[in-house]
Amino acid sequence: MALDTRPPSNKAPVRRTGASREPERDAGRPARSLVVALVLASAALMVVDKAGGDSSPVDPVRRVVGEVVGPVQAGVSAVVRPVVDLPGAVRTNASLRGDVKQLEAENADLRNQLAKAGYDDQRLAELEGLRAVAGDLGYALLPARVIAIGPAQSFSSTVTLDAGSDAGLHPDMTVVAAEGLVGRITSVTAHTATVLLIVDDTSSVGGRIGENMELGFVRGHGSLGTDDRLEMELADRNVVPKVGQQIVTWGSEGGSPYVAGVPIGTVGKVYESLRETSYRAVITPGVDFTALDLVGVVVPSGTRGRVIEADGSLR
Known part of the structure; x- marks a missing residue:
């Protein structure tokens, strides 16, 4: 066997980065074949569901998924709804505060009118009394x-x-x-x-x-x-x-x-x-x-x- 007697080269070996990075890059992605299979399965389920009419063979699965996923959706909605509705709630509260102030002002005005009504009635009665006195006295x-x-x-x-x-x-x-x-x-x-x-x-x-x-x-x-x-x-x-x-x-x-x-x-x-x-x-x-x-x-x-x-x- 012949021995390689050439002196070692100072050049670093060439790395093929493309081949070594592809597995790392695709590590989080599903395989193409899996994607194709899921798409075909979804299409098949749609065809079967539509062909079944009122008694679709997918209904039992749909019910099970609804029973499992429904409570989760409701819980998430209950948590998220106050945050989503916050701008509207702020606007609504501001409007309500304005309505309350207006109602308070109207109530105060009505109370003043009611309190003054008795005084006005008394003044009218006194004026009518003076008219009667003037007629009785002739002055x-x-x-x-x-x-x-x-x-x-x-x-x-x-x-x-x-x-x-x-x-x-x-x-x-x-x-x-x-x-x-x-x-x-x-x-x-x-x-x-x-x-x-x-x-x-x-x-x-x-x-x-x-x-x-x-x-x-x-x-x-x-x-x-x-x-x-x-x-x-x-x-x-x-x-x-x-x-x-x-x-x-x-x-x-x-x-x-x-x-x-x-x-x-x-x-x-x-x-x-x-x-x-x-x-x-x-x-x-x-x-x-x-x-x-x-x-x-x-x-x-x-x-x-x-x-x-x-x-x-x-x-």
């Missing part, structure tokens, strides 16, 4: 609202009205409410008027009592919201007042400061003074002086402004 009335009560430190019972000299008001005008006599104006500004209430301890009003219209004087006790605020002393000491009798004003000359025929109140209690051999009647006023709102000032007919005429019409 024109200028409606005004009570906007303030006199301070306690003033030691007087007064209220302030939202009308003054600009509306034609002046001192010694009679002020009434739908229920009866309120008091008289003592001072005015351009836009306000101060009214001395008949319950003030400096107030004295001439009154008539009962069907016989006996004369007397109704005096105040200077307090609001308490009992026994008005008392009446009769001119005839032999006359015995009776509980429930009504007292009205007898009126002043020229209707100032008080016009005639305005209800003051009713007799609530009767006391006998043994020393003076006379009777004293405690009067329950018709007006609630702690809840005054709309009142009417007796004014001459034809006074400018919004006035309730003697016939009850409002102009």
Whole structure:
């Protein structure tokens, strides 16, 4: 045998990379024959399934696959659905928040209307009462609202009205409410008027009592919201007042400061003074002086402004 005596070559042996990399590259791929077989099998199953009509031989397999795969699909769908629906949910929540704000605003408006409805009804009832009083008395009335009560430190019972000299008001005008006599104006500004209430301890009003219209004087006790605020002393000491009798004003000359025929109140209690051999009647006023709102000032007919005429019409 002949020996190779040539010196070794420094050249590295040539590697055939193509042949060595193909198995690595195709390691994760199925063989072509397997792919062809799967395609042919799928086609065969489709043909068999279609040929079978309603009773396809593939139905049992389909049912088994559905029973196995169905729960898995449902579980995956339950997990994935919230993520998929998230953008729509965000949009929906934003819309709902807007609807909630709108509904809250509408509810607040309805509550305000409902709360105000009672006040509006009361104001309308008071206005209708003043119209009735104007018709009964035969005097024109200028409606005004009570906007303030006199301070306690003033030691007087007064209220302030939202009308003054600009509306034609002046001192010694009679002020009434739908229920009866309120008091008289003592001072005015351009836009306000101060009214001395008949319950003030400096107030004295001439009154008539009962069907016989006996004369007397109704005096105040200077307090609001308490009992026994008005008392009446009769001119005839032999006359015995009776509980429930009504007292009205007898009126002043020229209707100032008080016009005639305005209800003051009713007799609530009767006391006998043994020393003076006379009777004293405690009067329950018709007006609630702690809840005054709309009142009417007796004014001459034809006074400018919004006035309730003697016939009850409002102009």
